[in-house]
Amino acid sequence: MPTISKRGEQMPPSPIRKLVPYAEAAKKKGTKVYHLNIGQPDIETPKPVLDAVRHSDFTVLEYSHSAGNESYRRKLVTYYERFGIKLNHQQIIVTTGGSEAILFAFMACLDAGDEVLVPEPFYANYNGFAVEAGIHVRTITSNIESGFALPAMEAFEKAITPRTKAIMICNPNNPTGYLYSKEELSVLKALCLKHNLYLFSDEAYREFCYTGEHFSAMNLEGLEEHVILMDTISKRYSACGGRIGALVTKNQTVLDAVMKFAQARLSPPSFAQIAGEAAVDLPLDYFDKIKAEYQSRRDVLVKMLNDIPGVFCPNPGGAFYAIARLPIDNADRFCQWLLESFSYEQQTVMLAPATGFYATKGLGADEVRLAYVLNKEDIRKAMICLSKALEVYPGRIVVKEEVLEKGH
Amino acid sequence: MPTISKRGEQMPPSPIRKLVPYAEAAKKKGTKVYHLNIGQPDIETPKPVLDAVRHSDFTVLEYSHSAGNESYRRKLVTYYERFGIKLNHQQIIVTTGGSEAILFAFMACLDAGDEVLVPEPFYANYNGFAVEAGIHVRTITSNIESGFALPAMEAFEKAITPRTKAIMICNPNNPTGYLYSKEELSVLKALCLKHNLYLFSDEAYREFCYTGEHFSAMNLEGLEEHVILMDTISKRYSACGGRIGALVTKNQTVLDAVMKFAQARLSPPSFAQIAGEAAVDLPLDYFDKIKAEYQSRRDVLVKMLNDIPGVFCPNPGGAFYAIARLPIDNADRFCQWLLESFSYEQQTVMLAPATGFYATKGLGADEVRLAYVLNKEDIRKAMICLSKALEVYPGRIVVKEEVLEKGH
Numbered sequence: 001m002p003t004i005s006k007r008g009e010q011m012p013p014s015p016i017r018k019l020v021p022y023a024e025a026a027k028k029k030g031t032k033v034y035h036l037n038i039g040q041p042d043i044e045t046p047k048p049v050l051d052a053v054r055h056s057d058f059t060v061l062e063y064s065h066s067a068g069n070e071s072y073r074r075k076l077v078t079y080y081e082r083f084g085i086k087l088n089h090q091q092i093i094v095t096t097g098g099s100e101a102i103l104f105a106f107m108a109c110l111d112a113g114d115e116v117l118v119p120e121p122f123y124a125n126y127n128g129f130a131v132e133a134g135i136h137v138r139t140i141t142s143n144i145e146s147g148f149a150l151p152a153m154e155a156f157e158k159a160i161t162p163r164t165k166a167i168m169i170c171n172p173n174n175p176t177g178y179l180y181s182k183e184e185l186s187v188l189k190a191l192c193l194k195h196n197l198y199l200f201s202d203e204a205y206r207e208f209c210y211t212g213e214h215f216s217a218m219n220l221e222g223l224e225e226h227v228i229l230m231d232t233i234s235k236r237y238s239a240c241g242g243r244i245g246a247l248v249t250k251n252q253t254v255l256d257a258v259m260k261f262a263q264a265r266l267s268p269p270s271f272a273q274i275a276g277e278a279a280v281d282l283p284l285d286y287f288d289k290i291k292a293e294y295q296s297r298r299d300v301l302v303k304m305l306n307d308i309p310g311v312f313c314p315n316p317g318g319a320f321y322a323i324a325r326l327p328i329d330n331a332d333r334f335c336q337w338l339l340e341s342f343s344y345e346q347q348t349v350m351l352a353p354a355t356g357f358y359a360t361k362g363l364g365a366d367e368v369r370l371a372y373v374l375n376k377e378d379i380r381k382a383m384i385c386l387s388k389a390l391e392v393y394p395g396r397i398v399v400k401e402e403v404l405e406k407g408h
Numbered sequence: 409m410p411t412i413s414k415r416g417e418q419m420p421p422s423p424i425r426k427l428v429p430y431a432e433a434a435k436k437k438g439t440k441v442y443h444l445n446i447g448q449p450d451i452e453t454p455k456p457v458l459d460a461v462r463h464s465d466f467t468v469l470e471y472s473h474s475a476g477n478e479s480y481r482r483k484l485v486t487y488y489e490r491f492g493i494k495l496n497h498q499q500i501i502v503t504t505g506g507s508e509a510i511l512f513a514f515m516a517c518l519d520a521g522d523e524v525l526v527p528e529p530f531y532a533n534y535n536g537f538a539v540e541a542g543i544h545v546r547t548i549t550s551n552i553e554s555g556f557a558l559p560a561m562e563a564f565e566k567a568i569t570p571r572t573k574a575i576m577i578c579n580p581n582n583p584t585g586y587l588y589s590k591e592e593l594s595v596l597k598a599l600c601l602k603h604n605l606y607l608f609s610d611e612a613y614r615e616f617c618y619t620g621e622h623f624s625a626m627n628l629e630g631l632e633e634h635v636i637l638m639d640t641i642s643k644r645y646s647a648c649g650g651r652i653g654a655l656v657t658k659n660q661t662v663l664d665a666v667m668k669f670a671q672a673r674l675s676p677p678s679f680a681q682i683a684g685e686a687a688v689d690l691p692l693d694y695f696d697k698i699k700a701e702y703q704s705r706r707d708v709l710v711k712m713l714n715d716i717p718g719v720f721c722p723n724p725g726g727a728f729y730a731i732a733r734l735p736i737d738n739a740d741r742f743c744q745w746l747l748e749s750f751s752y753e754q755q756t757v758m759l760a761p762a763t764g765f766y767a768t769k770g771l772g773a774d775e776v777r778l779a780y781v782l783n784k785e786d787i788r789k790a791m792i793c794l795s796k797a798l799e800v801y802p803g804r805i806v807v808k809e810e811v812l813e814k815g816h
Binding site: 001003004005006007008009011012013014017022040041042044049050053054055056058059060061062063064066096097099100103107108109110111112114125128129132134165166197198225226232238239240241242244251253254257258259260261263264265266268269270272274275284286327 | 409411412413414415416417419420421422425448450451452453457458461462463464466467468469470471474495500503504507508511515516517518519520522523524531536537540542573574604605606633634646647648649650651659661662666667668669671672673675676677678679680683770
């Protein structure tokens with residue numbers, strides 16, 4: 001029997017999905033599971049977006065242009081204009097989800113053995129795409145005390161090697177919810193210019209910012225040839241299953257290279273390009289409502305988390321994720337225990353252990369990621385479950401502030 | 409400015425699409441261009457397949473399971489049963505087009521520097537996926553005189569090195585239309601068992617066989633752990649834009665590895681999975697009509713080609729492609745000249761130079777690939793154009809049989 005590749009062995013399994021069998025078992029026992037573990041929004045896909053597909057009247061489901069339908073790319077030009085990003089449609093390559101934009105950027109810009117620097121914790125699938133491209137993700141640790149702000153410039157400088165070809169951020173961030181400021185982006189700009197690096201900017205959650213305005217890497221003046229934007233309609237319009245994203249850059253050499261990768265796989269999906277095109281025509285106040293909804297969920301979640309003894313959760317500035325520090329011995333064990341051994345009024349909660357978002361061993365062992373993709377009532381119930389769970393979890397530890405309280 | 413990767417440089421541009429600007433220029437001059445250059449069928453996508461999407465009534469366009477919707481995979485089990493291929497739904501991973509199935513197989517089974525053996529001429533995008541995976545396509549030449557039958561076992565034996573990990577075929581073949589026999593597959597089985605190789609079988613055109621029954625590599629007894637099937641709904645149901653394919657194998661280790669690649673990119677497109685599921689429910693005589701249509705087109709095309717002095721076209725057994733040898737100096741020059749400098753009654757024809765389907769330099773220089781994806785009337789007109797073109801093409805050469813005729 002032939003063996004699989006080393007790459008196939010090294011490919012990391014999804015850290016988020018490994019708890020799925022325990023959740024399924026809990027449901028079989030009749031336990032209601034609140035899913036705060038994955039970034040699948042519960043918000044309805046806007047009706048005009050789905051209707052555009054349902055009312056389409058073509059007779060042959062043809063390949064589109066490898067870069068995506070020109071009509072859609074021209075529409076995206078007007079979308080980006082709203083953020084002061086001036087493009088022509090040939091600077092946009094429509095991809096199969098944001099995932100493919102990431103893979104194309106890795107493939108077109110880095111060779112096997114090259115390195116991309118990413119602040120950790122980070123979106124775990126970057127690891128998978130790195131293995132596929134044969135490159136290395138090197139991390140600079142951000143920490144929960146600062147709310148996961150950008151690490152200091154010196155930390156990046158120390159991590160840069162002759163193989164470093166790019167810095168990558170997700171802004172606002174998955175998994176931390178941190179919203180990078182214009183000043184932080186300027187630090188990255190200085191680093192990229194000094195060391196001749198690409199800046200990969202994953203801006204999937206651009207519209208969901210609560211503590212300030214989003215500043216896109218595409219608007220960094222003088223860095224036009226360095227910046228590659230990875231984008232997607234997945235979270236923006238609750239259209240994850242469409243698998244439509246985009247790679248955007250002003251660097252013509254990169255565009256030419258990426259087009260060859262795009263041609264090899266022929267075209268991005270046709271149905272969801274129709275959906276994506278209709279989405280750009282949604283009334284501009286569409287995001288006001290969605291953003292207000294996410295923001296009020298965040299407020300409930302973060303307050304209830306911080307009200308639980310021993311729990312600390314910084315207030316995330318964007319996206320729909322938060323990372324909380326819990327008074328526990330081991331996040332993987334705790335999250336499994338929640339599904340396997342705990343229930344409160346026949347309910348429990350599914351969380352993502354933060355260990356899966358760190359590359360540095362040992363980090364994230366007392367942290368979990370929570371995606372606030374449930375309505376507020378469910379979030380409240382889920383937080384009550386979590387609170388009750390922490391009262392009885394056998395691996396509960398006593399944290400410093402509690403010791404201090406007891407000392408007084 | 410940072411440089412792109414060597415991989416980005418090495419990535420081959422699409423050999424089929426490089427003539428597109430010349431076609432566009434011809435059309436601007438008012439010339440009608442008959443497109444025989446690409447495998448985009450003109451046949452309508454079956455209405456029930458499109459209607460399944462158009463009548464869908466979900467409210468959130470969610471991620472599907474990374475392996476594809478379970479309901480679709482279970483439906484595919486019944487589809488494969490029709491060909492005597494017995495599977496369970498967990499042996500099927502739904503992919504984003506057949507393209508992704510190929511890339512996943514390359515990534516999961518081969519490491520950088522490993523080799524896959526492919527009879528040439530072959531589907532050019534295998535090259536692109538090979539560059540992405542860092543592997544090498546090594547070719548064994550098949551020839552037009554034998555109708556592109558499988559090269560002799562000895563030719564494979566000679567080409568196998570310690571780095572060879574797989575043999576890959578497309579059956580029936582793109583670009584040659586050749587339908588491999590059960591006996592030829594048995595030769596490949598013997599080779600794979602002897603040298604412990606995977607057999608990658610791209611069966612995108614399974615239903616379109618005219619000279620015999622299709623024999624799937626999945627039905628090679630005793631080779632279950634070696635065979636990986638790459639499949640797609642694109643050509644079968646004229647659904648190229650759906651981007652739905654499948655990787656199918658009974659090798660559990662490969663399935664486990666491929667699942668990790670599938671999880672990294674989250675899920676295949678949701679809309680077209682609905683289309684694919686509906687397609688399995690089409691009446692079984694659907695293919696009778698489509699097959700009869702393609703077969704009658706093939707008959708017109710091949711006869712008219714062989715009636716042109718100096719042209720030779722073997723009768724393809726399947727798919728909707730034929731390769732013809734033309735009395736020309738250089739296929740790339742000729743195909744460009746057809747668009748740039750020729751027209752007959754304000755019409756011309758666009759062909760794919762066969763050079764793009766060979767890895768061995770110099771081969772295919774007097775061959776073109778023709779995709780019979782136009783109706784018979786258009787094929788007739790296109791063949792008249794081609795005939796007229798060959799009368800006046802400045803690079804026309806005199807071939808042996810013509811010399812013989814003149815000698816008599």
